Amino acid sequence: MQKTQAYIAQHKQRFLDELFDLLRIPSVSADPAYKGDVRKAAEFVADSLRKAGADAVEVCETAGNPIVYGEKITDPDKPTVLVYGHYDVQPPDPMDLWTSPPFEPVIKKSELHPDGAIFARGSCDDKGQAYMHVKAFEAMLASNELPCNVKFMIEGEEEVGSSNLGTFCRANTDKLSCDVILISDTSIIANDTPSITVGLRGLSYVEVEVVGPNRDLHSGVYGGAVANPINILSRMISSLQDEENRITIPGFYDDVATVGDSERAKMNEAPFDEGTYKKDLGIAAVRGETGYTTLERVSIRPTLDVNGIWGGYTGEGAKTVLPSKAHAKISMRLVPHQDPDKVTQLFTEHFQRIAPPSVKVRVTPHHGGEPVVTPTDTPEYQAAHKAMEKTFGKAPIPKREGGSIPIVALFEQVLGAKSVLMGFGLDSDAIHSPNEHYGLFNFYKGIETIPYFYHYYSQMKEER
Ligand code: BES
Ligand code: MN
Ligand code: MN
Numbered sequence: 001m002q003k004t005q006a007y008i009a010q011h012k013q014r015f016l017d018e019l020f021d022l023l024r025i026p027s028v029s030a031d032p033a034y035k036g037d038v039r040k041a042a043e044f045v046a047d048s049l050r051k052a053g054a055d056a057v058e059v060c061e062t063a064g065n066p067i068v069y070g071e072k073i074t075d076p077d078k079p080t081v082l083v084y085g086h087y088d089v090q091p092p093d094p095m096d097l098w099t100s101p102p103f104e105p106v107i108k109k110s111e112l113h114p115d116g117a118i119f120a121r122g123s124c125d126d127k128g129q130a131y132m133h134v135k136a137f138e139a140m141l142a143s144n145e146l147p148c149n150v151k152f153m154i155e156g157e158e159e160v161g162s163s164n165l166g167t168f169c170r171a172n173t174d175k176l177s178c179d180v181i182l183i184s185d186t187s188i189i190a191n192d193t194p195s196i197t198v199g200l201r202g203l204s205y206v207e208v209e210v211v212g213p214n215r216d217l218h219s220g221v222y223g224g225a226v227a228n229p230i231n232i233l234s235r236m237i238s239s240l241q242d243e244e245n246r247i248t249i250p251g252f253y254d255d256v257a258t259v260g261d262s263e264r265a266k267m268n269e270a271p272f273d274e275g276t277y278k279k280d281l282g283i284a285a286v287r288g289e290t291g292y293t294t295l296e297r298v299s300i301r302p303t304l305d306v307n308g309i310w311g312g313y314t315g316e317g318a319k320t321v322l323p324s325k326a327h328a329k330i331s332m333r334l335v336p337h338q339d340p341d342k343v344t345q346l347f348t349e350h351f352q353r354i355a356p357p358s359v360k361v362r363v364t365p366h367h368g369g370e371p372v373v374t375p376t377d378t379p380e381y382q383a384a385h386k387a388m389e390k391t392f393g394k395a396p397i398p399k400r401e402g403g404s405i406p407i408v409a410l411f412e413q414v415l416g417a418k419s420v421l422m423g424f425g426l427d428s429d430a431i432h433s434p435n436e437h438y439g440l441f442n443f444y445k446g447i448e449t450i451p452y453f454y455h456y457y458s459q460m461k462e463e464r
Contacts, residue, residue: 369406
């Protein structure tokens, strides 16, 4: 890997300039207004794969945003690594909280990134991390050190539930056949504490509507006699968690796997300082399910959170109105062995049941996803471990994370391959928030580490 590493060192600045160009394309998948930019980003990724030396590069059409494919088959007898990532990003709002425009990347220093970080939407999630793979691949090919076959599948709908990726995978099982899937779309504990993600939570996401009177009413004329949907919705939502912050939906915990004491003890050994955590978030106290630590609450326990709530008058000044409708978007993060469809069903039945007769309730399910836990006694995990140990000079710690990448469970079912979650972000990188950033250290560390993954993985597969 000597030549590869030398190549990376030599082309550092160009790699960054290219990533900046990708970050300038506002590929927001949630907003149809950005459709053209989403396609531009796909074309950009395809072009960069071609320039890096990939074959059969294609912008594959789907019912939604295109999926970029590319491959390098060096020898059919060698193992094949499928790299997955996404070029779509979350909406940048709220815009006024960005200290520099979201699609005009700049390098700024921050407390955790004294060497500078790239500030832009998608810098960490996931353009910056996906682009590390393109550059690592380029470096290995240019140095004649690619030890295996590589396939790329970079999608454009991850942030909106990957609704067309399942169909694409099922229709292309031969094209996508591989020994392992490599994903950089997660985080490490700290820049001096590498970790490998061994679990992701699942997701059930619903939108609720509470309807009271058939029109908005004068809150003086009718107030007190007619149900106010916002008051009712607030009550219904608060009843979903009890005093111990446990979710009250009957059956919600039925399938939750109990994590053993020794595993919990180990999990809590990971470096974590609650004081720093609180300070970073500007909160005086943490809050969560009784009987669990913060690290456990965000990894092995399920949650219920309101993501948005609206209704009535929210404009300037005061308008006295008793609104006809109230709305909320609610997400539930799931853990093994909860089933997203079953949880959505339980939620829907419960929410209908607790609604008073004075209102009507409608629950609309959105995308969901299954939780995942990956084993550590596999060649792929061991290869990631050795690769990170090599470049960080420190053994990585296995860590279950709270976020979701719904497609990971599906990959295993459809492609029969396990995923390695070797991400390089930090939890404090503000993904999905204003001022998202990605450390230069992290970007380059990723590019340096990925070639070692290929190296150790191929070596281990050969020995088997
Ligand atoms: N990359 C994130 C998931 C993530 C972030 C995992 C940090 C672990 C650590 C991904 O892009 C994401 O945001 N996923 C969504 C789910 C999707 C269905 C919208 C999420 O977790 O909310
Ligand atoms: Mn992501
Ligand atoms: Mn995301």
